[in-house]
Amino acid sequence: MNWNSDYERCELCPRRCGVNRLAGERGACGETATCHVASFGPHFGEEPCFTGTRGSGTIFFRGCACGCFFCQNYQISRGGLGETMDNDGLFRAAEALIARGVHNLNFVTGDHFWPHIAELARRLRGAGHRLPLLLNSSGYLLPERVAEYARRMDIFLPDYKFADADLARQCMGAADYPETALAALREMVAARGFLFPFDPTGRETAREGVLVRHLVLPGHVENSLRALRRLRDEFGPRLPISVMSQYRPVPRCRGRGDFARRLTSAEYAAIRAEITALEFEHVFIQEFEPDDAFFPDFESERPFRGNPE
Numbered sequence: 001m002n003w004n005s006d007y008e009r010c011e012l013c014p015r016r017c018g019v020n021r022l023a024g025e026r027g028a029c030g031e032t033a034t035c036h037v038a039s040f041g042p043h044f045g046e047e048p049c050f051t052g053t054r055g056s057g058t059i060f061f062r063g064c065a066c067g068c069f070f071c072q073n074y075q076i077s078r079g080g081l082g083e084t085m086d087n088d089g090l091f092r093a094a095e096a097l098i099a100r101g102v103h104n105l106n107f108v109t110g111d112h113f114w115p116h117i118a119e120l121a122r123r124l125r126g127a128g129h130r131l132p133l134l135l136n137s138s139g140y141l142l143p144e145r146v147a148e149y150a151r152r153m154d155i156f157l158p159d160y161k162f163a164d165a166d167l168a169r170q171c172m173g174a175a176d177y178p179e180t181a182l183a184a185l186r187e188m189v190a191a192r193g194f195l196f197p198f199d200p201t202g203r204e205t206a207r208e209g210v211l212v213r214h215l216v217l218p219g220h221v222e223n224s225l226r227a228l229r230r231l232r233d234e235f236g237p238r239l240p241i242s243v244m245s246q247y248r249p250v251p252r253c254r255g256r257g258d259f260a261r262r263l264t265s266a267e268y269a270a271i272r273a274e275i276t277a278l279e280f281e282h283v284f285i286q287e288f289e290p291d292d293a294f295f296p297d298f299e300s301e302r303p304f305r306g307n308p309e
């Protein structure tokens with residue numbers, strides 16, 4: 001890794017802004033080369049295979065290269081919440097999480113701070129920590145960077161948000177999302193395989209591989225159906241997937257049609273039926289009305305009420 005060149009002329013993600021983040025410039029992710037972390041702690045709202053009994057060691061980074069207007073984490077992806085954390089601070093935070101017994105370290109939307117994460121991973125392994133490291137991303141990654149990620153990360157948890165290029169353009173200004181994210185996903189599966197072990201009870205937590213997430217958007221069932229079919233066509237029925245119903249309209253959704261409401265049970269039922277029809281074998285399906293205790297409020301001392309104090 002070349003720290004300077006990665007931040008100096010930033011092309012860390014498909015936006016390829018080319019800005020000098022070391023000099024304080026900001027690209028589409030909104031971040032300079034100063035790392036900001038919005039929250040870290042054991043998290044019990046992830047899929048059981050990551051949460052287990054002691055939680056997933058989440059580190060939520062500030063900023064995001066996607067910038068979807070409906071972002072459920074908008075307070076940190078665009079709202080500017082977060083504390084500066086240098087390499088030593090990240091290492092201390094990671095070790096504090098490990099000391100609490102978390103099953104993995106879960107880097108949430110941190111690809112725009114990849115040089116910091118890579119350095120942290122190097123130091124953690126050097127210090128003898130062997131727990132799985134997990135890159136939790138929007139899926140909008142450069143395919144040619146995945147091999148580099150795979151050298152440091154054991155688990156990939158990417159979204160596949162949009163199969164509809166026009167919807168991707170409307171939501172995040174990037175019509176290439178469906179193809180770019182799929183190409184990156186192919187590289188992730190080639191590098192790390194499917195999630196293993198896949199224990200839906202969480203008694204055995206995951207050690208390696210790929211699980212793909214998809215958030216169903218209100219009024220856009222067709223996008224979800226296309227996404228599921230595309231994933232099934234590309235990777236077959238053994239691809240582990242996690243389908244989520246937890247969409248909530250955030251302030252920027254006002255006046256944006258269906259995005260200003262919640263998902264309906266009929267919409268979600270259509271998605272469930274398609275998952276069955278496509279015969280996916282390894283599936284997490286969030287219940288229709290999941291616990292709001294895991295809808296984040298990063299302005300709170302406890303961003304996730306559902307997590308133990």
Ligand code: SF4
Pocket residue numbers: 010011012013014015016017018019026027028029030031064065111112
């Ligand atoms: S990481 Fe940020 S600055 Fe770099 S290319 Fe992506 S959006 Fe642009």
